Amino acid sequence: MKVLFIGGTGNISTASSHLALEKGIDLYHLNRGTNKTGLPGVSTIFGDINKPEELSELQNHTWDVVVNWIAFTPEDIERDIALFQGKTKQYIFISSASCYQTPLQYPVITESTPLCNNLWDYSQDKIRSEDRLMKAYRETGFPITIVRPSLTYxxxxxxxxxxxxxxxxxxxxxxxxxxxxxxxxxxxxxVTHADDFAKGFVGLLGLTTAIGHAFHITSDxxxxxxxxxxxxxxxxxxxxxxxxxxxxxxxxxxxxxxxxxxxxxxxxxIFDNSKIKTFVPDFKATxxxxxxxxxxxxxxxxxxxxxxxxxxxxxxxxxxxxxxxxx
Incomplete structure (x- = not known):
């Protein structure tokens, strides 16, 4: 399985990169070359996702999965849809559990808890990004999966x-x-350790049944x-x-x-993790x-x-x- 991480050496994504390599995934990172923490076994494509003139090598590839760890706004999503439509079998957007209804009307959060947080621009931008991706999935079949981390460290x-x-x-x-x-x-x-998050997240890579779905992944x-x-x-x-x-x-x-x-x-x-455990039966935070x-x-x-x-x-x-x- 050929997978692209846009980002991939951050607080959450490094653990997922390590586990993906352990699982035998053919992993690529797109980065600007400014981070000196390149991981052995990862193929690096140098370029800035925000600079089209630096993406000529990227355009030569097709992917089983593309994960954008550093998309935050609807504008980022529009760019990615244009870049990867027809180029990937799955696109995973890293959203945020802060998108869930604030204040909560019921304290147990499932993926069907409403998305509404008018107190934080960061959350509002993530919600609008999710909305745009769902529209692309419904109208053009853009193969999206949404992941909402909570406080992961x-x-x-x-x-x-x-x-x-x-x-x-x-x-x-x-x-x-x-x-x-x-x-x-x-x-x-x-609070969820990144190594635990990675168990659920890597299980979603290439999972056809996860297309069109959203998941949060947290400790119990x-x-x-x-x-x-x-x-x-x-x-x-x-x-x-x-x-x-x-x-x-x-x-x-x-x-x-x-x-x-x-x-x-x-x-x-309180997060109900039943959905990620159903789709990725091996997931358990330990x-x-x-x-x-x-x-x-x-x-x-x-x-x-x-x-x-x-x-x-x-x-x-x-x-x-x-x-x-x-x-």
Whole structure:
């Protein structure tokens, strides 16, 4: 099976690249050549997907599957439909679980949960992209599959404030500073290790019955945010000095957190993974957060240049704490 990943060396996609190679897939990456983390066994086509003049080599290929890990807008989708119509048997769009109804009217999410999130431009663009792909599937048979990851991690820290590609909250914990946990910390969430995500995702590659369908792929481990932060602090070897602050208040003081909180992590969600398990019977998430976060912290220790303390984020945290303490 000949598969193209547009992207393929990111936080989520690297694990899927490794597993695809293990499964014997003939894997190609399209990238600009600026990332030095090329994977042994992958054939690389150099080019920028946004620059047609750099895609002459790409145009010489046909594919069993094309996966775009870095498409975000309907304009990206229009470009890909033009590029790959008649050139691939399956096109997989990486959407987002943040597209689901916000706020939720029912906390258990299935793939039939409505898509509606008017609080975050990122989610709205993903929804519009899904709509355009479904229209292409219905009208021209463009062979789409949609995948909606939730908070998936490997080389990022899956917390709400001061994490992801930042070391900011980790640094605060290590220095004994206060950190913010939104709400009272009892709302429920799921974090998924990229190696677990890859098991479900790679199972969809070339799966004819998945054409026209959407899937989310998450762990079945459900944790409160209090537990997520406690497990994270324990893995660092420190006790976190947690201050619970309402999401509304946080976003009032620092509106830049609206997307990650009010539009995403501010309420409980429980993912029903029955559909991906039906289509990919071998899929089972087996990496608990207590194990996965230690792998992530080991990666940061081995790559200390990625321990980036964002001073702007740190100052925002301090402003929120000061405003809360003055109430």
């Amino acid at each position: 490997d080389t990022v820290i899956p917390i709400a404030i001061g994490g992801f590609r930042e070391w900011t909250t980790a640094d605060r914990i290590l220095k004994g500073k206060e950190i913010i946990v939104h709400g009272d910390g009892t709302s429920l969430w799921t 481990e459900i944790l409160s945010w209090n537990m997520i932060y406690k497990i994270f602090a324990d893995a660092l070897g420190y006790e976190a000095r947690v201050v619970h602050i309402a999401s509304d208040f946080i976003c009032k003081i620092e509106p830049s957190f609206t997307g990650t909180l009010l539009a995403d992590k501010g309420e409980s969600v 990496i608990p957060f207590s194990e996965g976060i230690r792998r992530t912290l080991k990666w940061f220790d081995e790559n200390p240049s990625n321990k980036v303390v964002n001073e702007a984020t740190d100052q925002k945290i301090e402003r929120i704490l000061k405003a809360y303490e003055s109430l």
